[in-house]
Amino acid sequence: MSGAPLFDKVVVFGVGLIGGSFALALKAAGQAGEIVGFGRTLGSLNQALQLGILDRVGFNVGQEVSSADLVLIATPVGKTAEIMARMAPCLGHQTVVTDGGSTKEDVVAAARMHFGNRIGQFVPAHPIAGAENSGVLAARADLYRDKQVVLTPLPENGPPHVARVRSAWECCGGLVRELTAAEHDRIFAAVSHLPHLLSFALVHELAKRDNRDVLFGFAASGFRDFTRIAASHPEMWRDICLANRTALLDELDRYRAQLDQLRDALQRGDGAALETTFDLARAARREWAERKRQE
Amino acid sequence: MSGAPLFDKVVVFGVGLIGGSFALALKAAGQAGEIVGFGRTLGSLNQALQLGILDRVGFNVGQEVSSADLVLIATPVGKTAEIMARMAPCLGHQTVVTDGGSTKEDVVAAARMHFGNRIGQFVPAHPIAGAENSGVLAARADLYRDKQVVLTPLPENGPPHVARVRSAWECCGGLVRELTAAEHDRIFAAVSHLPHLLSFALVHELAKRDNRDVLFGFAASGFRDFTRIAASHPEMWRDICLANRTALLDELDRYRAQLDQLRDALQRGDGAALETTFDLARAARREWAERKRQE
Numbered sequence: 001m002s003g004a005p006l007f008d009k010v011v012v013f014g015v016g017l018i019g020g021s022f023a024l025a026l027k028a029a030g031q032a033g034e035i036v037g038f039g040r041t042l043g044s045l046n047q048a049l050q051l052g053i054l055d056r057v058g059f060n061v062g063q064e065v066s067s068a069d070l071v072l073i074a075t076p077v078g079k080t081a082e083i084m085a086r087m088a089p090c091l092g093h094q095t096v097v098t099d100g101g102s103t104k105e106d107v108v109a110a111a112r113m114h115f116g117n118r119i120g121q122f123v124p125a126h127p128i129a130g131a132e133n134s135g136v137l138a139a140r141a142d143l144y145r146d147k148q149v150v151l152t153p154l155p156e157n158g159p160p161h162v163a164r165v166r167s168a169w170e171c172c173g174g175l176v177r178e179l180t181a182a183e184h185d186r187i188f189a190a191v192s193h194l195p196h197l198l199s200f201a202l203v204h205e206l207a208k209r210d211n212r213d214v215l216f217g218f219a220a221s222g223f224r225d226f227t228r229i230a231a232s233h234p235e236m237w238r239d240i241c242l243a244n245r246t247a248l249l250d251e252l253d254r255y256r257a258q259l260d261q262l263r264d265a266l267q268r269g270d271g272a273a274l275e276t277t278f279d280l281a282r283a284a285r286r287e288w289a290e291r292k293r294q295e
Numbered sequence: 296m297s298g299a300p301l302f303d304k305v306v307v308f309g310v311g312l313i314g315g316s317f318a319l320a321l322k323a324a325g326q327a328g329e330i331v332g333f334g335r336t337l338g339s340l341n342q343a344l345q346l347g348i349l350d351r352v353g354f355n356v357g358q359e360v361s362s363a364d365l366v367l368i369a370t371p372v373g374k375t376a377e378i379m380a381r382m383a384p385c386l387g388h389q390t391v392v393t394d395g396g397s398t399k400e401d402v403v404a405a406a407r408m409h410f411g412n413r414i415g416q417f418v419p420a421h422p423i424a425g426a427e428n429s430g431v432l433a434a435r436a437d438l439y440r441d442k443q444v445v446l447t448p449l450p451e452n453g454p455p456h457v458a459r460v461r462s463a464w465e466c467c468g469g470l471v472r473e474l475t476a477a478e479h480d481r482i483f484a485a486v487s488h489l490p491h492l493l494s495f496a497l498v499h500e501l502a503k504r505d506n507r508d509v510l511f512g513f514a515a516s517g518f519r520d521f522t523r524i525a526a527s528h529p530e531m532w533r534d535i536c537l538a539n540r541t542a543l544l545d546e547l548d549r550y551r552a553q554l555d556q557l558r559d560a561l562q563r564g565d566g567a568a569l570e571t572t573f574d575l576a577r578a579a580r581r582e583w584a585e586r587k588r589q590e
Contacts, residue, residue, distance in 0.1 A: 128513065128515045129515075147515070148513065148515070150513070177513075187509065187510055187513050188513065190501060190510050191501070191510050191511070191513055191514040191515075191518050192514075192515070192517055192518065194497070195497060195517055195518055195521040195522075196517060197557060198493060198497065198521070198554075199521060199576075200557075200572060200573045200576040200577075201550065201553050201554050201557055201572070201576075202489070202490060202493065202550065202553075203576035203577075203579050203580050204553065204572050204573075204575055204576040204579075205549060205550055205553040206485060206486070206579070207575055207576060207578075207579035208575070212579070214482065215482055215485050215486050216486070216579070216582075216583045216586070218423065218443065218445070218472075218482050218483065218486055219486040219487075219583065220423045220424075220442070220443070220486075220487070222487055222490055222491065222523075222524045222527075223486050223487065223490055224584075224587075225520040225521070225523045225524065226490040226493070226494060226520070226521055226523075226524060227490075227580050227583075228517075228520045228521075228580075229517045229520065229521060230573075230576045230577060230580045231577050231580040231581055231584070232517075232573075232577065233577075234570050234573035234574040234576075234577055235570060237569075237573050238566050238569045238570040238573060239566075241561055241569055242561075242564060242566055242569070245561055245562075245564065248561065249558065249561060249562060252554070252557075252558055252561070253558075254500060255496065255497065255500055256551070256554065256558075258496045258497075258499065258500040259493075259496050259547070259551065262492060262495075262496055262547075263544065263547055263548075263551075266536055266537075266540055266543065266544060266547070267540075267544060269537060269540065271533050271534075271537055274532075274533045274536055274537070275529050275530060275533040277495060277496070277499050278495050278499075278525075278527075278529035278532050278533060279529040280499055280502055280503070281494075281495040281496075281498035281499040281502060281525045281529075282495075282498075282525060282526050282527065282528075282529055283502075284498050284499075284501070284502035284507070284511070285498050285522050285523075285525045285526040286526055287511075288511045288514065288522075289519075289526070291511070292519075
């Protein structure tokens with residue numbers, strides 16, 4: 001990569017899987033001059049320095065942000081509001097801010113409250129690059145490669161702000177899509193948040209029984225795949241569920257109605273109804289897998 | 296492998312994934328003299344001959360079974376009763392019969408009805424080697440290697456019958472366990488049949504919507520793993536659900552109660568309850584994965 005980097009100074013809040021991988025990817029692409037990090041613990045910040053994720057640990061939020069070209073907020077969602085409040089008065093005119101949160105309407109609401117008339121500089125994002133691992137040691141430069149990154153631009157964003165944030169995620173290897181925050185949250189309630197809840201529920205239901213060791217002893221590859229996401233981060237998923245509560249409750253209720261129909265079919269021994277349901281599901285799942293292969 | 300094979304003549308009913316892989320594995324182990332196959336379609340039988348799965352296609356059930364040392368019933372469960380009825384009067388004194396069905400109480404009930412006073416020669420089995428693929432082309436010699444195979448011996452089985460069937464599955468590479476049929480069906484309702492039903496239900500619920508393409512377009516790796524088993528064989532899973540209806544309904548009701556608790560927690564914004572549930576699930580899932588790695 002030759003020429004000046006796209007971003008002379010990048011500030012990252014949170015150096016875990018999302019923030020750490022973002023920093024590594026921008027560096028690998030040669031698009032970040034200097035990367036400064038803030039984090040919750042000195043331990044993870046030191047590890048980030050040692051791993052070459054950060055050039056420097058930040059101490060003064062206002063000072064670092066005022067001269068930043070690009071800021072990523074990648075902290076647990078519970079810390080987002082506080083960080084926005086601290087950086088808002090100090091944002092440079094050239095600074096664009098993005099985030100890596102898995103829900104967007106709550107982030108946008110917090111941003112509107114804390115960024116005030118600087119809200120146009122914040123372009124919300126959600127990189128679709130989940131992993132059951134988290135933390136600075138899980139960060140890697142290719143986490144976002146060929147993964148979708150959803151931007152949910154605001155009416156206040158100028159085209160240059162959106163373009164700058166888009167280019168940052170594209171430098172990380174991401175495939176950028178745009179949705180409204182509301183669309184985003186409804187879609188991800190269905191295809192991500194609900195499956196996580198269902199998977200956690202199954203493992204919990206079995207784990208609380210006296211014969212759990214026998215049950216788990218016979219669990220095989222179907223169980224393994226179905227429950228992989230039940231090893232996800234509990235605090236993060238608590239926050240996602242609460243943040244997207246309305247859409248998730250709606251999806252959960254639709255799912256329970258579907259389950260009730262299957263229960264009725266099973267109860268009355270209606271093999272045709274079961275097979276029709278399974279058939280449509282298999283066809284849709286296979287079509288999806290085929291489309292993914294071609295992407 | 297030197298010396299005479301354990302089984303001079305093996306007869307396989309059904310040459311799909313289960314039957315075909317059993318035949319290939321016994322051959323690879325040098326433990327089958329001749330393998331004769333019966334099947335539903337000439338096409339699959341011809342493929343089985345061409346792939347070296349069978350030495351010969353059978354035409355007369357009575358004749359083939361009377362001189363067989365080992366018989367495997369690996370047809371779709373709907374055909375099991377008819378095959379048992381046809382072979383029962385012809386079983387040789389040396390013949391042991393096993394099966395590959397995913398449910399066991401229904402198979403045992405059918406066997407008691409059709410084998411009559413030959414029931415002692417039938418040792419039910421369930422190899423835990425599911426795959427979303429099925430059919431003769433999916434068969435492979437190592438399908439059962441290091442996979443659990445559950446035998447559910449009957450009081451009428453003599454120890455030599457059980458030992459013969461155990462050795463057959465062990466020759467295929469399987470790790471043989473023993474349970475009663477009732478224990479088996481309750482355990483697999485929980486760790487296999489319910490997850491399949493839940494996965495089918497999710498994909499069906501999304502696939503029937505107008506915006507299915509948008510939803511599936513944003514589905515990522517969590518969805519992929521959770522729904523892998525929704526690509527399973529609809530007819531086979533219809534039969535499994537119906538055959539194990541009582542235990543599956545019980546598991547489904549427990550799961551729905553668990554889901555109702557999570558829904559209530561979500562509704563009232565009880566983050567602590569959500570996190571406690573997710574936490575226990577993650578710990579159990581990680582412990583399970585660790586145990587599997589060490590096996």
